[in-house]
Amino acid sequence: MIAFPRAGTAPRESGRSPYATSLRAYAAERYPARLFLPLAGFLAAAALAGGGAAGALDVVAAALAWTLVFQFRLWDDLADRARDRAEHPGRVLARSEPAPFVALAAALIVLNGALVAFRGGPARLGVFALLSALLLAWYRRRPAGAGWALFGAHVVLAKYAAIVYLAAPSAAAPYPGRLALAALQVFLCFAVHEILHDRRLAAAPGATAALALQMALLALLPALAWSTLRAGPLSAAYGAAALAAAAVLAALFRRHLAARPAGGGAAYAVFAVTFPLLFILSIGGVP
Structure with a gap:
């Protein structure tokens, strides 16, 4: 596991375990339902794009996506704890004893391993174990320096395609x-969002070129997926959604070139325009 400094104190509430209070406060701060339940639905729609589900609403896909994202979100925050103590000292994890969070991270590995094995058998469990090992290795050995920021962000964001x-x-x-196209679309969504949302990443060398390439792929990939849909209402709806997505992506890129950060909800627009595409594929993929 990653070693973390043992500093800080857990926030306390009368009559409650300080560790439990810290974990609840962390979940409310860094994993709010208003953002991450829709994200679980977004990932589930992508996961169902290849078909094979019992129905259009596969709650197991959404539940597994939610717990997997929680695990890796916590890992990200544990790995960034030293930096957050300097840049975001008010965050719960930055000012709390890390032991309960490390224990929770370990428990999530066990839980998600069991869920993945139940969902997909030994082969999927092997992929989960490999993904977890690679991310842990990256957190321990990732190179420092601003020149690696863009590459490092993409390494970490690749986990979302694996979650799909x-x-x-x-x-x-x-x-x-x-399914492969949907997983790639998910990765590109997160990559675009990260550059639009993070000013430091947007200023990194090569960020604008990477953003242009990723947006172009996001705009063009739906054409490949559209060819797999039968002619009819779903196909027409998918085509309209793809055109709308391309228009929004172009507007976001112009905004980026004008050095206007996509603050507030604008940075999430890439998810809003991609979700209809994934949802239509998930419906089209159900037998």
Whole structure:
């Protein structure tokens, strides 16, 4: 595991365990339901794009996506704790004893390993173990320096594409190519969002070129997925959603070139325009 400094005190509430209070405060601060429940639905829609689900609403996919994101979100924060103590000292994890959070991270590994094995069998469990090991290795050995910021962000964001695969139905996907496209779209969404949202990352060398390439791929990939849909209402709706997404992406890129940060809800627009595409694919993928 990663070693963390043992400094700080847990916030206390009368009559309650300070550790439990810290964990609840952390969840409210860094994993609010208003943001991460919709994100679980977003990832579940992508996971169902390849078909094989029992129905259009596969709650297992959403639940597994939610717990997997929670695990890796906590890992990100544990790895960044030293930096957050300097830059965001008010955050719960930055000012609290890390032991309960490390214990929670370990418990989430066990929980998610069991859920992944139940969902997809030994092969999926192997992918989960490999993903966890690679991320832990990256957190321990990641290079320092601003020149690595853009590359490092993309390494960490690749986990979302893996989550799509892990949350997909266990049955062999009838449309594996569609599932792969959906996973790639998810990765690109997070990559675009990160550059639009993080000013330091947006200023990194190569950020504008990376953003242009990622937005172009996000605008063009739906054409490949559209070819897998039968002609009809779903196909027409998908085409309209793809055109709308391309228009929004172009507007966001112009805003980036004008050095106007996509603050507030604007940085989340990439998810808003991609979700209809993933949802239509998930419906089209259900037998």
